[in-house]
Amino acid sequence: MKDSPAVVLGVNTEDDLSLEEIKKAASDFGMLYPSLLDPEWKLVTPLKIEGQPALFVFSKSGKKLHSQYGISEKDLPILTGRLKNWLESP
Template structure:
């Protein structure tokens, strides 16, 4: 995800969602340390009550949600594989956005 964040930094907002599985997963120091170890510099939402997880009925980690600039969900993808498909979708959405603004 860091590659996507950096590659599309002028066109894409990236946010991470941390879904705690236990009380220990709520330790902010550990979350910050792990984020730093993995080069995660984008904002991280800590879904401590699983409200976002439930709102999207998400059962998968990792899961990727791509919204267009109007806030409409345009793509959902679960699992760590298939990054090429994710990039194709992002490119398509950015291309459509660019064409619409011309």
């Protein structure tokens, strides 16, 4: 996705780990994208996130285009294929 205008952000709800512990865990899992820290669930609650990991795709205008819970490597080709359509959504 490095050549696309898409932005990937994580949301971390840990409230009992230090920032260094969170960064290390993200690195250990290969999560090289930025993550927002949300220990008080100010973002999680309005989005009604019901499980982790969760994937949400939003249009540039903020419309939710896709959501799913649980992500596996086999999902990536399908998601990548749909990315072009999502990027063209208003």
